[in-house]
Amino acid sequence: MSGWSAAWTTSPQRPGAGFAPNWSEEGFSDQSARQTVRLSVGGDSLRVRLTNRYGTVPLQIAGVTVAAAVGRAAVRPGTLRELTVDGEPSFAVPPGADLATDPVAFATGAQDAVTVTMYLAEPSGPATYHAQALATTHRAKGDRLADTGGAAFTETSQSWYHLSAIDVTGTAGDGIVVLGDSLVDGTGGTPDTDRRFPDLLARRLAAAGRPRAVLNQGIGGNRVTVDSPWLGDRTPARFDRDVLAQPGVSTVIVLAGINDIAISEIADASPFPVLAPYTEVSADEVIAGHRDMIDRARAAGLRTVGTTLLPIRGSAFSTTRSEAKRAAVNAWLRESGEYDAVIDLARAMGDVLAPAHDSGDHLHPGDAGYRAMADAVDLAAL
Structure with a gap:
């Protein structure tokens, strides 16, 4: 982990009912989840850490993007970047594990908000999540990785899913x-x-x-x-x-x-x-x-x-x-x-x-x- 510093984290939890309705027990299937978080420090490049800590089967990720947030489910045009693992845009997170994406050049400053979008084409099974995000996660049908607007993201939740951290370099x-x-x-x-x-x-x-x-x-x-x-x-x-x-x-x-x-x-x-x-x-x-x-x-x-x-x-x-x-x-x-x-x-x-x-x-x-x-x-x- 030399050179990396965590800029945002949350603690993963087991799927469950929680204090409010959420999507953790049903999981995802042919859906895109868009999640926005605020970095406490910025850097020159970043990587996203995904979690299947409480999953029992491999979590198949069909694609992930990161972009600068502009509010609700919209992102800033021109900032959207594809993320990969070992150079591949599609990958699996083993059950019980966390996995970091490859680094991508993405300049950020302290208190910048970034949006991570995941497309889960196959049924995920129950989702490792963080129940009380105090932040809105947006969900859309199908592959919406490249969308800069938020119109397709019509469902919302107050939890985070399969997202555990964002790390940066240069701080x-x-x-x-x-x-x-x-x-x-x-x-x-x-x-x-x-x-x-x-x-x-x-x-x-x-x-x-x-x-x-x-x-x-x-x-x-x-x-x-x-x-x-x-x-x-x-x-x-x-x-x-x-x-x-x-x-x-x-x-x-x-x-x-x-x-x-x-x-x-x-x-x-x-x-x-x-x-x-x-x-x-x-x-x-x-x-x-x-x-x-x-x-x-x-x-x-x-x-x-x-x-x-x-x-x-x-x-x-x-x-x-x-x-x-x-x-x-x-x-x-x-x-x-x-x-x-x-x-x-x-x-x-x-x-x-x-x-x-x-x-x-x-x-x-x-x-x-x-x-x-x-x-x-x-x-x-x-």
């Missing part, structure tokens, strides 16, 4: 992975605006004259200690692939643990069966998971940054037990010195989310709340 290899749950994923923010906590942190770094890739590896509902069929492998279990395998990374920020100590509190009242299993987890178990990730990051030469757990008071997650566990985890984060640095988001956001920062559920920030989180980061800690 410093000092990226930051932000690993965690819905507070990293961006739940509560406005779709198609790229105002998640990692996005806004990347913009702060660029504005300060210190541009760095900030890579979002959050999964809504994800936990430190519990594997879930729909909400992802626990963070230590996906640490190697989602953090250590990313090219050009020097730092990991971990914002995780609130779901472990809180999901069991809503077992009898949850409207979302997707949250199961409702496993009882102690503060010590969450801390042990953090220690495991610290040890593996340090062994790989990465700087480790922890973040305190945000307020949940007033939410369905808030009980006497969960508040006590949250306090215990935060005390360890602040006082143990085990992370190289700690961002105290809990102190910055207060005992309860301010109305201006609250998306409405007293758990997830809205756009202004995510900006407050990004503004609370001491850039020197990174």
